[in-house]
Amino acid sequence: MNYKTTIGFRKETLIKLLNVIITHENEIIQALYDDFRKPAFEAVLTETYYVISELKDTIKNLHKWAKPKKVFPSILNFPSTDYIYKEPYGKVLIIAPWNYPFQLALCPLISAVAAGNQVVLKPSELTPKTSEIITKIIERTFHNNHVEVIEGGVEITQNLLSQRWDYIFFTGSVPVGKIVAKAAAENLTPVTLELGGKNPCIIDETANLKLAAKRIVWGKFINAGQTCIAPDYILIQKNMKSHFMEFMKEEITKAYGENPKLSPDYARIINQKNWLRLVNMIEEDKVAFGGQTEIENCYIAPTLIDESGTDSLIMKEEIFGPLLPILSYENEAEINGIISKYEKPLALYVFTENHSFAQKIIYKYSFGGGCINDTVVHFANKRLPFGGVGHSGIGAYHGSLSFDTFSHKKGIVKKANWLDLPMRYAPYNDKLKTIKKLLKWL
Numbered sequence: 001m002n003y004k005t006t007i008g009f010r011k012e013t014l015i016k017l018l019n020v021i022i023t024h025e026n027e028i029i030q031a032l033y034d035d036f037r038k039p040a041f042e043a044v045l046t047e048t049y050y051v052i053s054e055l056k057d058t059i060k061n062l063h064k065w066a067k068p069k070k071v072f073p074s075i076l077n078f079p080s081t082d083y084i085y086k087e088p089y090g091k092v093l094i095i096a097p098w099n100y101p102f103q104l105a106l107c108p109l110i111s112a113v114a115a116g117n118q119v120v121l122k123p124s125e126l127t128p129k130t131s132e133i134i135t136k137i138i139e140r141t142f143h144n145n146h147v148e149v150i151e152g153g154v155e156i157t158q159n160l161l162s163q164r165w166d167y168i169f170f171t172g173s174v175p176v177g178k179i180v181a182k183a184a185a186e187n188l189t190p191v192t193l194e195l196g197g198k199n200p201c202i203i204d205e206t207a208n209l210k211l212a213a214k215r216i217v218w219g220k221f222i223n224a225g226q227t228c229i230a231p232d233y234i235l236i237q238k239n240m241k242s243h244f245m246e247f248m249k250e251e252i253t254k255a256y257g258e259n260p261k262l263s264p265d266y267a268r269i270i271n272q273k274n275w276l277r278l279v280n281m282i283e284e285d286k287v288a289f290g291g292q293t294e295i296e297n298c299y300i301a302p303t304l305i306d307e308s309g310t311d312s313l314i315m316k317e318e319i320f321g322p323l324l325p326i327l328s329y330e331n332e333a334e335i336n337g338i339i340s341k342y343e344k345p346l347a348l349y350v351f352t353e354n355h356s357f358a359q360k361i362i363y364k365y366s367f368g369g370g371c372i373n374d375t376v377v378h379f380a381n382k383r384l385p386f387g388g389v390g391h392s393g394i395g396a397y398h399g400s401l402s403f404d405t406f407s408h409k410k411g412i413v414k415k416a417n418w419l420d421l422p423m424r425y426a427p428y429n430d431k432l433k434t435i436k437k438l439l440k441w442l
């Protein structure tokens with residue numbers, strides 16, 4: 001079957017997918033809870049609602065995104081009309097991570113289907129319940145030679161990577177991103193790599209500290225800190241630190257109570273391996289708040305770490321958990337000294353009332369995307385590109401950009417026949433002088 005040909009067919013299958021997801025929404029929310037106690041509110045906001053809204057948006061705009069786009073022609077080709085045609089790549093492999101296991105598997109899949117591709121999806125093995133419901137939804141919606149889910153771990157993924165694909169879309173860690181890029185290079189397969197990094201959150205002396213603390217607590221501890229764009233560490237003006245620390249403690253307690261272990265709104269660490277990795281990062285004498293851990297149910301309390309040095313374990317790699325180091329600076333050179341130690345991050349946040357400081361930071365550092373006076377929420381706007389740069393990723397998606405990600409763009413010049421200017425044809429004789437003069441005016 002050739003799936004790339006009709007837009008109508010793509011639309012029909014996406015509408016079917018929408019209905020199947022809506023029918024199974026409660027099962028999805030339950031699966032996310034069973035996998036790592038993702039709170040229902042977060043499951044709806046960041047997973048099911050997000051996917052449903054992406055689907056509706058794609059269904060609504062599919063014709064517009066798919067049709068050839070007329071562009072202004074070059075005068076050198078006069079007379080012509082020029083277009084960009086979008087064609088599906090063909091066979092697409094999507095590899096998804098575990099932290100937003102429904103959304104990060106389904107959103108690229110929706111766009112790949114919308115753009116007319118055949119898809120194989122490999123969801124994360126670390127969220128088996130969610131992977132199971134994803135498989136069920138896909139099997140109920142698509143023919144298996146159009147979209148197929150292949151569940152499995154490292155071996156299965158490496159086997160898939162050894163095959164030839166027309167496009168690979170990977171979301172996950174930097175080290176596995178490199179494995180994917182190497183495998184893709186074998187066949188010169190284009191890739192999107194949505195990776196991670198150490199996301200700085202800078203707070204200057206003009207910031208509204210109380211509001212900053214509230215927004216940072218939300219963005220950091222949602223999904224128990226297991227968010228690729230969560231603030232990884234704070235850089236705060238030295239004389240503001242103690243105030244900020246108090247606001248942070250207040251906001252954590254307001255959000256999750258005196259004992260976050262009992263909060264229905266606080267997720268768990270995905271597994272004991274990651275729990276251990278995070279616990280090893282905690283230097284007890286640096287814990288300013290939280291620090292409680294429990295291996296049995298992979299619990300780690302929202303934890304503030306005071307002034308860990310950049311050579312400490314917690315500042316060496318992406319944290320990806322509910323630990324937040326708070327580092328202070330006295331001047332901009334110190335901010336630079338710290339940020340420059342790391343690869344380009346996926347996100348950067350700056351809290352300030354000083355417009356020119358915010359602008360300076362945005363222009364000075366290279367990073368995927370971010371916010372002024374908030375955290376994480378840039379993800380929610382489909383009109384903003386979402387993706388990393390350097391080690392935090394290659395490519396970007398969301399909204400119409402997702403459709404473009406899964407489409408090869410063909411430039412086509414449609415030449416008119418009513419006029420054929422002789423200038424470009426050999427023999428050139430003394431045309432060089434004329435063309436030089438002409439080109440000056442173009």
Ligand code: NAD
Nearest residue numbers: 096097098123124153154157158172173176194195196228
């Ligand atoms: P991961 O790289 O361990 O796994 C991602 C996928 O790759 C999984 O499907 C897994 O089965 C597969 N995989 C794991 N090891 C492999 C190997 N050796 N060879 C081939 N395939 C392998 O990532 P994760 O732990 O699932 O997710 C956490 C990471 O993902 C963090 O670094 C986070 O920042 C990043 N992330 C990025 C985004 C983004 O949009 N940029 C979103 C979520 C997570």
